[in-house]
Amino acid sequence: MSDSSTSTGTLSPDPAHMPLHVAIIMDGNGRWAQKRGWERMRGHQKGVDAVRRTVQGCMDYGVRYLTLYAFSTENWKRSTAEVSGLMLLLKTTLKAELESFHKNSIRLKVIGRRDRLPQDLVALIEEAEIKTKDNTALTLVVALDYGGRDEIARAVSNLAQDVLAGRMACGDIGEASIARYLDTVEVPDPDLVIRTSDVVRVSNFLLWQAAYSEFVFMDVCWPDFSKEHFLQALLSYQGRERRFGHDKAQDVPHG
Ligand code: IPE
Ligand code: IPE
Ligand code: MG
Numbered sequence: 001m002s003d004s005s006t007s008t009g010t011l012s013p014d015p016a017h018m019p020l021h022v023a024i025i026m027d028g029n030g031r032w033a034q035k036r037g038w039e040r041m042r043g044h045q046k047g048v049d050a051v052r053r054t055v056q057g058c059m060d061y062g063v064r065y066l067t068l069y070a071f072s073t074e075n076w077k078r079s080t081a082e083v084s085g086l087m088l089l090l091k092t093t094l095k096a097e098l099e100s101f102h103k104n105s106i107r108l109k110v111i112g113r114r115d116r117l118p119q120d121l122v123a124l125i126e127e128a129e130i131k132t133k134d135n136t137a138l139t140l141v142v143a144l145d146y147g148g149r150d151e152i153a154r155a156v157s158n159l160a161q162d163v164l165a166g167r168m169a170c171g172d173i174g175e176a177s178i179a180r181y182l183d184t185v186e187v188p189d190p191d192l193v194i195r196t197s198d199v200v201r202v203s204n205f206l207l208w209q210a211a212y213s214e215f216v217f218m219d220v221c222w223p224d225f226s227k228e229h230f231l232q233a234l235l236s237y238q239g240r241e242r243r244f245g246h247d248k249a250q251d252v253p254h255g
Contacts, residue, residue: 013061013234017252019191021065022233023141023213024054025205028197028221041085046223048093057230058138059104065139065187069205073113073147090144091121098128105137111183112146113154141187148207155181184209191252192237196222196229214240 026047033043051068058066071086101108108128117125125144159181162168168177179185189209195201198219202210216233218225241249 008228008231008235011231011235013231014238015062017238018062019214019234019237020063020252021067021188021190021192022058022063023067023069023190023193023206023210025069025193025195025203026050026222026225027195027199027203029223031197032221032223040082041089043221043223044086044089048089050222050225051093052097053227054225054230055106055138055140057227060227061230061234063138065141065190067111067141067143067187067190067206069143069146069203071112071144071146072204073145073150074204076116076145087118087121091118091124094121094124094128098131101128101140102132102135105135107132107135107139109139109141109187110144111141111151112144113150114145116145139187141184143205146183147204148202149204151183152208154183179208182208189213192216192233194218194233196220196225212242212244214242 029043029047030040031043032046033040036042054068055066057063070090075086076083098108108125110125110129114122114125155178159168159173159178163170163173184206187209189211190206190213192215193206193210193213194216196218198217200217206213214237216236218229218233220229242252244250
């Protein structure tokens with residue numbers, strides 16, 4: 001989708017065909033700031049407002065799972081100042097939003113590695129996950145120090161350990177059993193993946209899970225992503241014919 005300025009007017013998404021799970025590659029924070037002659041961190045800070053708008057959009061439209069790509073396994077390659085600025089922003093945002101997430105029945109789940117994150121951030125994540133574990137309105141999955149390849153490599157390593165220990169037989173290894181070793185266990189595959197900032201690539205996001213996702217690429221930097229953009233992406237998704245390899249459209253059983 002290249003014309004992100006198109007107005008959707010009074011259109012609204014069909015509640016009977018909502019994606020169960022929307023995943024977003026929140027890209028373009030740095031460029032948004034740099035275009036204005038500002039530090040890249042200002043783009044990341046402004047991006048938090050777009051996260052709030054999108055979470056609210058999910059609650060309003062009835063999307064049950066939202067995954068946000070917040071920091072990739074490759075993002076450690078950025079400057080020390082940006083990496084530590086991002087870690088601090090993640091910590092302060094999580095602290096500031098936790099009560100409101102909980103009040104709104106939002107369950108928080110963080111996927112990715114934890115062994116390289118600052119200890120205080122890991123402690124906060126654990127506290128938030130425990131506090132919100134029984135919430136049911138929306139599951140907010142945050143992908144943090146996440147990479148699809150790293151996730152699959154960790155899954156294979158854990159699976160191999162279980163085979164060695166006799167807890168699993170080689171003959172039992174299949175798609176369903178592999179999926180149980182991924183960080184996204186108990187999260188349905190994303191129906192819709194949105195990437196902002198007009199960049200058309202996957203950047204190591206949900207490589208296994210997005211096998212049959214619909215993709216919407218939007219020409220808007222993440223800090224400017226509005227409820228209207230979200231609606232456009234949902235409408236684009238609802239106009240797609242999903243086939244999953246069949247020769248005609250398939251109904252997606254979503255509740
Ligand atoms: C996405 O925005 C946020 C993170 C990767 C943490 P970028 O920081 O990648 O912004 P651009 O792509 O440089 O504009
Ligand atoms: C992907 O964006 C990671 C996040 C949005 C967190 P990047 O900006 O890191 O991706 P590349 O480097 O442009 O592919
Ligand atoms: Mg980027």
